[in-house]
Amino acid sequence: MFRLFYVSTAAPDFTPGDIKPLVETASAKNRELGITGALKFNGINFAQVLEGEKDAVLRLMSTIRYDKRHTGVIVVAEAEADDRMFGHWDMSFVDGLDFQDFVNAMSSREKTHDQDA
Template sequence: MVYRMVYVSAATAPLDADALLALLTRAREKNQRLGISGLLLYRDGDFIQLLEGEREAVRGLFHTIERDPRHTRTLVLLEGEAEQRLFPDWSMGFRNLSDPAVRATPGFSHLMNTPSWPTAFQHDPDGCLALLALFQPPV
């Protein structure tokens, strides 16, 4: 079993490509050290992130993220035990949902095109997981 958490948040300031790369580099190093895998989706200042690993590690990392002054409006969409990781080989996968190629992905949710897309999943955790699963690496 693995502990899984999906949350959304908003950046307090816009992130350009260099800022996103720096954030990902630090996140990947930390996640690897903590045994956490997952995926980060970003669009226009909004994040949706899946973290998976040992319960204490995931919750501890989330509390660090929640206190990070670069985030605001943090909201947990789902959390709990799962039988296996969705992203076992990714310390932190990443997709920028503003990329037209990503938006053309079959199954890309229409909810992602709404201005309040992160909170649209608040009442649809299955849809949230289905969206994240679209970005699983091929087996």
């Protein structure tokens, strides 16, 4: 199991109304690839966690990097993982959690995992 966490900035023409189709498309693609994860959008930035087999996650990430709906992709953390955090979600749009809280939680979880390894 492999987990990757990245952040990026929405393209200027991306609107909150674009989220639903993005999540629906990502969910279908992730299901095909055996990838689970979560996406958070604060109106300006994205934060996304992808988890699955390493090759599948890295292949998907190479596609995501060139997606015109965002720029400035930064991989915050990537590591082997013992289990899935989002095992029931092909791709979930995480709502109700502050964007910075989500980024901090994911970053600290990966740092803790790295220290335990």
